[in-house]
Amino acid sequence: MRRLALVASLALAVAPAAVRAQSPIWGSFELGAGRYRPDIDAQPGLGQPLPFGDIFGTGRGWAFRAGISKAILKSPGSLEVGFRTGYFRESGKSLEIVNGQITDTKSGDTTTFNIIPTSLTLT
Numbered sequence: 001m002r003r004l005a006l007v008a009s010l011a012l013a014v015a016p017a018a019v020r021a022q023s024p025i026w027g028s029f030e031l032g033a034g035r036y037r038p039d040i041d042a043q044p045g046l047g048q049p050l051p052f053g054d055i056f057g058t059g060r061g062w063a064f065r066a067g068i069s070k071a072i073l074k075s076p077g078s079l080e081v082g083f084r085t086g087y088f089r090e091s092g093k094s095l096e097i098v099n100g101q102i103t104d105t106k107s108g109d110t111t112t113f114n115i116i117p118t119s120l121t122l123t
Contacts, residue, residue, distance in 0.1 A: 027082070048104060083118075087114075092110070093106040093110060094111045095107065
């Protein structure tokens with residue numbers, strides 16, 4: 001019983017100090033990935049060939065992202081300012097142009113579509 005009373009009194013003595021201690025959080029880091037496909041082919045009034053689907057296909061490619069932020073306010077709560085960026089790339093065969101008109105015939109040339117979305121964040 002004495003040991004239990006000693007442990008309880010030590011816990012009570014240390015608890016206020018633990019509550020007052022400031023969080024050691026520096027900030028946060030984020031990594032992410034997901035499937036992506038630009039929605040340009042869904043715009044009304046587009047004829048054939050489709051701007052994205054006929055060159056790069058109808059599937060979804062992988063998009064990757066990373067972000068880092070620094071805590072600028074830690075009490076009462078947290079406020080972070082950060083930077084986020086990502087990367088998406090698709091490759092496909094270009095479409096032929098005949099008499100100034102784009103056809104839906106694939107050429108032998110490869111074309112690449114890259115997106116690098118970048119943003120500042122406040123969380």
